[in-house]
Structure formats: C-alpha cells, structure tokens
Amino acid sequence: MATVAVATPYRAPRTERAKSIRRHVLIYLGLLPFLGLAVFPIFWMLVTALKQEPDLYRMDVVPFWFHLPPTWKNFDFLFHRTSYGDWIVNTMAIAFWVSAITLLTAVPAGYALARLRLPFAENLGIGIFMTYLVPGIILFLPLARVVSTLELQDSWWSLVAVYPTITIPFCTWLLMGFFKTVPFEIEEAAMVDGCGQLGALLRVVLPVSWPGLITAVIFSFTLSMQDFLYALAFVSVSDQKPVPLGVATELIRGDVYFWGSLMAGALLVGVPVAIVYNLFLDKFISGITGAAIK
Amino acid sequence: MSQIAAGGGPSPGAPATVAVGGRVRDISWWRTPTARRYLFGYTLLAPAVLYVALLVGIPFVFSLYLAVSDASVGVPVARFVGLENFKAALENSAFWTAVRNTVVFTLGAGIMKGLLGTALAFLLIQPFKGRRVVRALVVIPFTLPIAVSVLGWKWMFDSQFSVINWALSRLNLIGAYGSPEWPVWLGQPALALFSVMFVNVWRGFPFSAIVLMAGMTSIPPEIIDAGKVDGATFLQRFRKIIVPMIAPILFIGSAFDTVFTLSDLSIVYLLTNGGPDGATEILPTLAYNTGIKAGALGRGAAISLSLFPLLLPLMILLLRTLRRRQY
Structure with a gap:
C-alpha cells in the first residue's frame, strides 16, 4: 500500500515525459522531409558558391562537402569581372524609389479608405486590390510600349515606373487594414486641439502608424524582388539590370555556366531578402487572407 | 448599400x-x-x-487593342487585323501544346502543393519545441526571390553534375552517366515537365501550409473538442469541422496561388525555356517569346490574353469572397 502511494507521484511525471518525448520524435520525423526539401537547395547553393571550380565537377567523391579548401574566388569574380556592383546599386535604387512612390500613394489612399467614411470606399478598396491580381504576364507587352513611349527602355527607371503597379494595390490594402486599427479618439483629440484633417493625419496618425509604414516599405522591397518578367522584358543593358536578372542572364555565356558565381550572386541578395520577408511573412498572409479569418 | x-x-x-x-x-x-x-x-x-488606372487599367485596355492589331517591335504604326492573331494562335499547334502544359502544370502542381501543404500544416500546428525555428526554415522556398532559387535548381538538375543524380546513382536507383538510365531532368520531355512542376511545388508548398495554419488556428478549439466528445473520429472531425471552417481561407489561398502559378514565367524560362521541343512550353513563355523575342507584339498580346479566361473565374470568385466577408 505504502509503496504504491509513494510510487505514483514519481511515475506520473515520467510517463508524461516519455509521452512528450515520443510525440516530439514523431513530429520531428514528420517534419524532417519537409525541412530537407526546403533547406537542402540553399545549403547546396552555399556550398557551390564557396567551392573551387575543380571541386564542383567531381562525381567520384561525396559532393556535399569541400575536397579543396573553400574559396571567396566566386564572390571576387562577381565584383571584379561582372557588373554585380552596378546590379546591387540598381536594386537598391529601385527599392528606394518604389518604396517612396508606394508610401506617397498607398498611405493616403489606405487612410482615406479606412477612416474617412467615403461613399463606395469598400468597393474602391477592393477594386484597387483586385488590380494586384492582374498579372504581369497580361500587362508586360502593353507596358513595354508605355516604357518605350516614356523613353525608359533599357533603364532601371522603367522598373521604378512599373513595380508600383504591384506594390500600390497590395500596400493600400494592407494599410487600409492597419489604419482601421488606429483608434479614432486620438484623431478626434488632435482635431479638438485645432488640427485640421490633414494636420491630424500628418502629426498624430502617421507617427503612431510607423509599424504599418515599415511593413509597406518591406513589401515594396520584397515584392519587387520577386519580379523577373518585367526586368527581363524591359532591361537588356548589362549595367542597368537588377540583381536577379543580372545573375540569371550575365553569368551564363552560351553553354558555359559560372555555377560558383551564379550561386554566390544569387545567395548574396536572396538570403537577406528571404530573412526580411520571413520576418514579415505573417503580415503578408494576413494581408491577402486576413479578413477571411475574422 | x-x-x-x-x-x-x-x-x-x-x-x-x-x-x-x-x-x-x-x-x-x-x-x-x-x-x-x-x-x-x-x-x-x-x-x-x-497610378493604378494609368499603369494597369490603360495597359490592360491597350493589350486588347494590341491583340487585334499587327503591332510589332520597332514598327510604330499598327493596322487593325481583327481576330487574326487569335486565329493564328488557335491554328498553331505550339499554342495548344502550351495550353495543355499550362493546365497540367497548374493543376498538377496545385494538387501537390495542397497535399504537402496540408501535411505540413498539421505538423506545424502541434505544439513542440523549436516550432518557430522550424517554421522559419520551412518557409525559405517561398521567401527567396524566385529567380534566385530557380538558378539553384538549374544547377541541381544539371545534365552531368546533378547532385540529385549523384545521390540516386549512389543508391543504385539509376544507371551510370551517359547510359539511358541516367535521367537528364531538363532534357527529357516528361522529366522536364515534372521538374518545372516540382520547382513550383517546392516554392509554393510553404505558402499553402502557412495559409492553412492561419485557417486552422482560427478554429475555436472548443468546437473540435465538442466533436471529440461527441465521438467523431479524426477523419470525421477533419471533413465535417476543419474543412468547412477553413474553406474560405483555403479558397483564397489557393486562388492566389493559382493566379501566380498561371502567370509565372520565370521557372520555365530559366530552367528549360519551353524545351525540349515544346515539352514545357506554357502560355507565359510562349507569349514572351512571341511578343518580345520575336517582336510580334500583337501575336504575343493575343497569347497572353488567352490566359484571361483561366484567370477571370478565379478573380470573380475572389472578388465575391472579399466582398462577402465585409459585413
């Protein structure tokens, strides 16, 4: 009798723990293929980027690790033998201007749709968002004409002009949702204190909305980095290309692939974008589906 | 109203x-x-x-005009040619191959993404240690810029130094290099179509999973518990509680994904550019190669507009879902 009474309090946690361990093992086993599938290509690209050329083309040894010392040569090649430096500068400049245009248009629009109780606001908001769904593949040919009319062909400015067609609809929608969460009272208080409607927006609403604004900037950047078609269709001059296009087109000469540099150039920009996007992924998902959960 | x-x-x-x-x-x-x-x-x-009207609305109307003209790159004046471009497309067997491949690609990849995404979502909604890290790693394919990851796959599908083939040959699943049992992923018609679909699935399954998770976590646990108490089996709970409750978000997610899959050119363009011999040609690559490479703007516009009948029902359904949820 006594032994049982003593044993129970000890045994109970142990079985709990065994259960929890078993559950964890099962979950990890289930996740393993997914993790491998998701991560292996990145790992492989990284290893390739750091391998010496002869090390890439050996099928007799396990290819997953280095058989010659790792090297920075592929990165060196990018910066000294290609226009990679230009591509990075172009990408940054495009990101800057697209973010600026997006903020200047989507912030007021999102605010107006969310807060000013305009007639047809809801329909207008949905209308703007729907243009996000008109894909580039339908627009790129007429836009090619627009771009050449504006004399922007073969210049990264053409991408500054067209990327807001992706980012404005998305960010207006996102910011509309965001502004709906800012309490009306702070605006009313500002107006009681003598601010006009515009003053209330600029001095009170915007300063408390910076998380929304940062999110909009991040999406202006990451969504324009996902594009390949517009860059491919509008820019064919080497020093005007953004990174994804430059890497994909200039590091393949005829049948010769500079695999090491290709992977190096792709990762150098891809990884930071992926990290930033990762941090804001939930906002993206709730941006496009959010209301459905409500 | x-x-x-x-x-x-x-x-x-x-x-x-x-x-x-x-x-x-x-x-x-x-x-x-x-x-x-x-x-x-x-x-x-x-x-x-x-901005949107000028650079989406007007170009869209303009593409309708291009499609009925003989516009081409470098020729400023275009003549009205009626439905000539559409007729030419419909009479071209390459167009029909592209339509078939587009449908196979979109449906096949969609089903795979749905299955993998559901499995992953069920794993990820379980509470376990390291969940956030696992989630962050698993969504990498979706967050990498698409052109970047496609280049990685191109290297993995290399005809000679493919790391996939290395692994398979070590496992004795395929023959030696040069033998007919050595798969050339991007060079053999059926394998090439499979490969481009696989990359699309690889990129899209985390998105499906995250969307499904968002839907699942929005189900109040009491409802599922109530189902358990009433003796519903896991499959019954899945079919009668979870699926109906996440249906709207599931629909929105897959509609978005389908729109992006239908209109994405980069995977096919970078991996095979439609080859070998049209085996992976899809409408986006055909439109690009006709409109930009060959310079036949009118023909290209007609081809890209032929995606519209596929996109329109999705857009209308999305529009209705977005409106219905409002009030």
Whole structure:
C-alpha cells in the first residue's frame, strides 16, 4: 500500500515525459522531409558558391562537402569581372524609389479608405486590390510600349515606373487594414486641439502608424524582388539590370555556366531578402487572407 | 448599400447629409464637414487610383487593342487585323501544346502543393519545441526571390553534375552517366515537365501550409473538442469541422496561388525555356517569346490574353469572397 502511494507521484511525471518525448520524435520525423526539401537547395547553393571550380565537377567523391579548401574566388569574380556592383546599386535604387512612390500613394489612399467614411470606399478598396491580381504576364507587352513611349527602355527607371503597379494595390490594402486599427479618439483629440484633417493625419496618425509604414516599405522591397518578367522584358543593358536578372542572364555565356558565381550572386541578395520577408511573412498572409479569418 | 453601411457606424451624420444634399445643394452642401471630408478623402485617394488606372487599367485596355492589331517591335504604326492573331494562335499547334502544359502544370502542381501543404500544416500546428525555428526554415522556398532559387535548381538538375543524380546513382536507383538510365531532368520531355512542376511545388508548398495554419488556428478549439466528445473520429472531425471552417481561407489561398502559378514565367524560362521541343512550353513563355523575342507584339498580346479566361473565374470568385466577408 505504502509503496504504491509513494510510487505514483514519481511515475506520473515520467510517463508524461516519455509521452512528450515520443510525440516530439514523431513530429520531428514528420517534419524532417519537409525541412530537407526546403533547406537542402540553399545549403547546396552555399556550398557551390564557396567551392573551387575543380571541386564542383567531381562525381567520384561525396559532393556535399569541400575536397579543396573553400574559396571567396566566386564572390571576387562577381565584383571584379561582372557588373554585380552596378546590379546591387540598381536594386537598391529601385527599392528606394518604389518604396517612396508606394508610401506617397498607398498611405493616403489606405487612410482615406479606412477612416474617412467615403461613399463606395469598400468597393474602391477592393477594386484597387483586385488590380494586384492582374498579372504581369497580361500587362508586360502593353507596358513595354508605355516604357518605350516614356523613353525608359533599357533603364532601371522603367522598373521604378512599373513595380508600383504591384506594390500600390497590395500596400493600400494592407494599410487600409492597419489604419482601421488606429483608434479614432486620438484623431478626434488632435482635431479638438485645432488640427485640421490633414494636420491630424500628418502629426498624430502617421507617427503612431510607423509599424504599418515599415511593413509597406518591406513589401515594396520584397515584392519587387520577386519580379523577373518585367526586368527581363524591359532591361537588356548589362549595367542597368537588377540583381536577379543580372545573375540569371550575365553569368551564363552560351553553354558555359559560372555555377560558383551564379550561386554566390544569387545567395548574396536572396538570403537577406528571404530573412526580411520571413520576418514579415505573417503580415503578408494576413494581408491577402486576413479578413477571411475574422 | 455600402455608403449607408460605411456611414452607419461612428458617424450618424453622413447618410443624413447626403439625403438632404439634393434640397440644399445651392451653397451650403459644399461647406458641410461631410463634403469637405469627401473632397479631402478623394484627394488622398487620387494618386493611388490614378497610378493604378494609368499603369494597369490603360495597359490592360491597350493589350486588347494590341491583340487585334499587327503591332510589332520597332514598327510604330499598327493596322487593325481583327481576330487574326487569335486565329493564328488557335491554328498553331505550339499554342495548344502550351495550353495543355499550362493546365497540367497548374493543376498538377496545385494538387501537390495542397497535399504537402496540408501535411505540413498539421505538423506545424502541434505544439513542440523549436516550432518557430522550424517554421522559419520551412518557409525559405517561398521567401527567396524566385529567380534566385530557380538558378539553384538549374544547377541541381544539371545534365552531368546533378547532385540529385549523384545521390540516386549512389543508391543504385539509376544507371551510370551517359547510359539511358541516367535521367537528364531538363532534357527529357516528361522529366522536364515534372521538374518545372516540382520547382513550383517546392516554392509554393510553404505558402499553402502557412495559409492553412492561419485557417486552422482560427478554429475555436472548443468546437473540435465538442466533436471529440461527441465521438467523431479524426477523419470525421477533419471533413465535417476543419474543412468547412477553413474553406474560405483555403479558397483564397489557393486562388492566389493559382493566379501566380498561371502567370509565372520565370521557372520555365530559366530552367528549360519551353524545351525540349515544346515539352514545357506554357502560355507565359510562349507569349514572351512571341511578343518580345520575336517582336510580334500583337501575336504575343493575343497569347497572353488567352490566359484571361483561366484567370477571370478565379478573380470573380475572389472578388465575391472579399466582398462577402465585409459585413
């Protein structure tokens, strides 16, 4: 009798723990293929980027690790033998201007749709968002004409002009949702204190909305980095290309692939974008589906 | 409708002002706070609306015009040719191959993404240690810029130094290099179509999983518990509780994914550019190669517009879902 009474309090946690361990093992086993599938290509690209050329083309040894010392040569090649430096500068400049245009248009629009109780606001908001769904593949040919009319062909400015067609609809929608969460009272208080409607927006609403604004900037950047078609269709001059296009087109000469540099150039920009996007992924998902959960 | 709904909440003044607007229009209506608010609001909206109208709306209409003209790169004057471009496309067997491949690609990849995404979502909603890290790693394919990851796959599908083939040959699943049992992923018609679909699945399955998770976590656990108490099996709970409750979000997620899959050219363009011998040609690559590479803008526009009948039902359904959820 006594032994049982003593044993129970000890045994109970142990079985709990065994259960929890078993559950964890099962979950990890289930996740393993997914993790491998998701991560292996990145790992492989990284290893390739750091391998010496002869090390890439050996099928007799396990290819997953280095058989010659790792090297920075592929990165060196990018910066000294290609226009990679230009591509990075172009990408940054495009990101800057697209973010600026997006903020200047989507912030007021999102605010107006969310807060000013305009007639047809809801329909207008949905209308703007729907243009996000008109894909580039339908627009790129007429836009090619627009771009050449504006004399922007073969210049990264053409991408500054067209990327807001992706980012404005998305960010207006996102910011509309965001502004709906800012309490009306702070605006009313500002107006009681003598601010006009515009003053209330600029001095009170915007300063408390910076998380929304940062999110909009991040999406202006990451969504324009996902594009390949517009860059491919509008820019064919080497020093005007953004990174994804430059890497994909200039590091393949005829049948010769500079695999090491290709992977190096792709990762150098891809990884930071992926990290930033990762941090804001939930906002993206709730941006496009959010209301459905409500 | 929407006007009353929009004004009905915090501002009882709005509808009333509109109602009397007709009567006292002369001077006073434009001075009312409501009128000023409208003016202010539409001014704020104007830049975004104009930008989108100018660079999405007008180009869209312009693409309809291109499609019925013989416009080509470098020739400024275009003639109206009626439905000639569409006729030419419909009579071209390459077009039909592209239509078939587009449908196979979109449906096949969609089903795979749905299955993998569901399995992953069920694993990821379980509470376990390291969940956030696992989630962050698993979504990498979706967050990498698409051109970047496709280049990685191109290297993995290399005809000779493919790491996939290395692993398979070590496992004795395939023959030696050069033998017919050595798969050339991007060089053999059936394998090439499979490979481009696989990359699309690889990129899209985390998105499906995250969307499904968002849907699942929005189900109150009490409802599932109630199902358990009432003796519903896992499959019954899945079919009768989880699926109906996440259906709207599932639909929105897959509609978005389908729109992006249908219109994405980069995977096929970078991996095979439609080859070998048209085996992976899809409408986006055909439109690009016709419109930009061959310079036949009119023909290209007709081909890319032929995606529209596939996109339109999705867009209408999305529109209806987005509107229905409002009030």
